Amino acid sequence: MCRILLLSTLFISSIISAQVNRCYTDKYIEYRNSLNPSFKNDIDSTYNFMLSNLNDNPQRDFETIRIPVVVHVLYKTENQNLTDSLVRAQIDILNQDYARLNPDTNLTREIFKPVASATGIEFYLAQFDPTGLPTNGIIKKQTDVTSFFSLTNLDVMKSEANGGADAWPTDQYLNIWVCNLSIPILNVPVILGFATPPNSAPNWPAGSGASESQYDGVVIHYEVFGSIPNATGTFESVNKGRTLVHEVGHYLGLRHTWGDPGQGEDGCLVDDGINDTPISAAANQQTCDYAMNSCNEGVDDLPDMIENYMDYSNENCLNMFSKQQVEAMRFVVENFRSDLLLSTPIISTLSPKINVYPNPANDILTLKHGLSNLTGEITIFDFCGKIVQSMKINNNNSKIDLVVNELAPGSYFIQLNSQSGVYFNRFTKF
Ligand SMILES: [Zn+2]
Numbered sequence: 155m156c157r158i159l160l161l162s163t164l165f166i167s168s169i170i171s172a173q174v175n176r177c178y179t180d181k182y183i184e185y186r187n188s189l190n191p192s193f194k195n196d197i198d199s200t201y202n203f204m205l206s207n208l209n210d211n212p213q214r215d216f217e218t219i220r221i222p223v224v225v226h227v228l229y230k231t232e233n234q235n236l237t238d239s240l241v242r243a244q245i246d247i248l249n250q251d252y253a254r255l256n257p258d259t260n261l262t263r264e265i266f267k268p269v270a271s272a273t274g275i276e277f278y279l280a281q282f283d284p285t286g287l288p289t290n291g292i293i294k295k296q297t298d299v300t301s302f303f304s305l306t307n308l309d310v311m312k313s314e315a316n317g318g319a320d321a322w323p324t325d326q327y328l329n330i331w332v333c334n335l336s337i338p339i340l341n342v343p344v345i346l347g348f349a350t351p352p353n354s355a356p357n358w359p360a361g362s363g364a365s366e367s368q369y370d371g372v373v374i375h376y377e378v379f380g381s382i383p384n385a386t387g388t389f390e391s392v393n394k395g396r397t398l399v400h401e402v403g404h405y406l407g408l409r410h411t412w413g414d415p416g417q418g419e420d421g422c423l424v425d426d427g428i429n430d431t432p433i434s435a436a437a438n439q440q441t442c443d444y445a446m447n448s449c450n451e452g453v454d455d456l457p458d459m460i461e462n463y464m465d466y467s468n469e470n471c472l473n474m475f476s477k478q479q480v481e482a483m484r485f486v487v488e489n490f491r492s493d494l495l496l497s498t499p500i501i502s503t504l505s506p507k508i509n510v511y512p513n514p515a516n517d518i519l520t521l522k523h524g525l526s527n528l529t530g531e532i533t534i535f536d537f538c539g540k541i542v543q544s545m546k547i548n549n550n551n552s553k554i555d556l557v558v559n560e561l562a563p564g565s566y567f568i569q570l571n572s573q574s575g576v577y578f579n580r581f582t583k584f
Pocket of ligand 1: 177178
């Protein structure tokens with residue numbers, strides 16, 4: 155009974171204030187902890203383990219990490235049925251921001267430019283579904299559910315039985331659910347987004363209920379998915395598609411820059427654990443207040459880093475991750491979400507085979523096909539799913555010679571994406 159009371163209080167206070175919750179990740183952790191009292195502890199110990207392994211002087215050369223994404227678009231009305239091009243544009247925004255190729259990096263103040271960094275993490279819409287069939291990584295599902303904001307079940311959108319969509323295996327894909335999180339009568343969103351932070355769930359004892367991996371991923375209110383240049387009112391300060399950028403930051407282990415103190419705690423005494431984000435007391439609420447300096451750090455005191463994606467500033471002035479945040483996210487992928495890389499189902503082994511020879515190959519690999527007027531693309535992947543070579547093709551020849559002499563010795567996948575389907579094979583370079 156206490157548990158139900160606690161939850162009701164939490165949600166009713168959200169509704170009474172009719173306040174839009176920019177990010178519900180902290181409350182989501184409380185919610186899941188109310189169902190399984192060891193949840194928060196595990197999130198915290200995972201986080202602390204990550205912090206204790208961070209380099210104090212980060213920024214080394216790193217390889218690009220590529221994460222497959224599936225977007226579940228849940229819609230009741232046509233305006234919730236987001237187009238494929240909007241979904242792709244949102245993934246492009248995510249990639250721009252994570253690569254620090256966003257057009258507004260010039261707005262990062264000089265004092266913070268030395269610690270601003272690309273992440274080397276790239277996201278792509280899945281090319282194959284869990285059964286190996288080709289997909290565009292976007293699942294549209296019509297539903298009878300008016301709003302997925304539920305008083306009793308924050309994960310309602312993650313289940314087919316409740317009118318939502320079941321996750322694809324969450325160890326192999328970043329699942330993103332896009333749905334309506336409004337209060338039906340008022341038609342204002344209660345929540346713009348939330349994410350499940352990494353935990354060590356696979357190590358929990360069987361039956362503890364904690365390893366509910368089917369809930370792992372990110373949820374975004376449909377009206378802030380993608381950029382909305384002409385937004386007014388509620389969405390004016392969140393119109394650049396950066397709710398997803400922020401929530402994926404949580405999914406990869408980051409906390410808010412102000413460190414989320416509990417009720418009554420002094421915000422300046424609570425930190426996000428990241429050394430190159432200045433200590434701040436609380437969220438910068440929807441503004442671009444460059445004068446904000448909520449905590450005095452003594453010598454070398456810095457203002458609050460309102461440019462950081464993990465703050466709540468107006469999206470017009472969000473434009474950076476810090477170097478140590480990048481270290482943290484990469485540590486999380488490599489240690490707690492590594493199956494996203496190892497199990498990347500980039501190549502469908504169910505696709506028909508294309509003929510390649512000689513195998514093993516040294517300088518030239520010949521690809522033979524029976525397609526007329528072939529147009530498409532040939533891509534070579536290493537066994538970790540990383541693209542090592544690709545070329546567009548448009549010709550009438552039944553044989554195509556590929557120069558492979560620059561590839562390191564090893565095993566590779568080759569994929570032909572053509573007008574009549576996807577074909578694949580393996581070969582060895584010696
Ligand atoms: Zn957040």
